[in-house]
Amino acid sequence: MIRLETILTPGRSLVNVPGGSKKRVLEQIASVIARDLPDLDGQTIYESLIAREKLGSTGFGNGIAIPHCRLPGCNTPISALLKLSTAVDFDAIDGAPVDLLFVLLVPEAATDEHLELLRQIASMFDREDVRERLRQAQDSESLYQTVVNVQNGQ
Numbered sequence: 001m002i003r004l005e006t007i008l009t010p011g012r013s014l015v016n017v018p019g020g021s022k023k024r025v026l027e028q029i030a031s032v033i034a035r036d037l038p039d040l041d042g043q044t045i046y047e048s049l050i051a052r053e054k055l056g057s058t059g060f061g062n063g064i065a066i067p068h069c070r071l072p073g074c075n076t077p078i079s080a081l082l083k084l085s086t087a088v089d090f091d092a093i094d095g096a097p098v099d100l101l102f103v104l105l106v107p108e109a110a111t112d113e114h115l116e117l118l119r120q121i122a123s124m125f126d127r128e129d130v131r132e133r134l135r136q137a138q139d140s141e142s143l144y145q146t147v148v149n150v151q152n153g154q
Helices: 022-036 042-055 112-125 128-136 140-151
Strands: 013-017 059-061 068-071 078-088 098-107
Touching: 013 022, 013 140, 022 042, 022 078, 022 098, 042 068, 042 098, 078 128, 078 140, 098 112, 098 128, 112 128, 112 140, 128 140
Parallel strands: 013 078, 068 098
Antiparallel strands: 078 098
16 A cells, blocks of 8 residues: 655645645646656646646645646656645635645556545545644644654554
């Protein structure tokens, strides 16, 4: 089973990311991930995330969104975690603005393993104590470390 810390890095765990709008946030996510994936450009990633949002918002309540998509040219799952400096409207099911985003990009031929990753992310965000710890993180390293600790049952 893939663990979240193997597809996330401290460099893709960002705090105090400027919000602005849903589109602006997705653009920033795309450029962060594109830095680590030389074969993929930010525009392609952005368009794939936007296309997925058009099917239905990935904002699932409590200030959380899990933008995700299948991506041609993506060989292995990759993720990013963002804590926004200002929450943005994400058309979430509870109407609450979003300040925590866990992004998941998977290869086009997505498998049960990828659904399992989404399930892991959702169950982690389901816990109020975890959301609170993520919101308290002051830097990239502590944001990333929170995910690692939660995965290790701490």
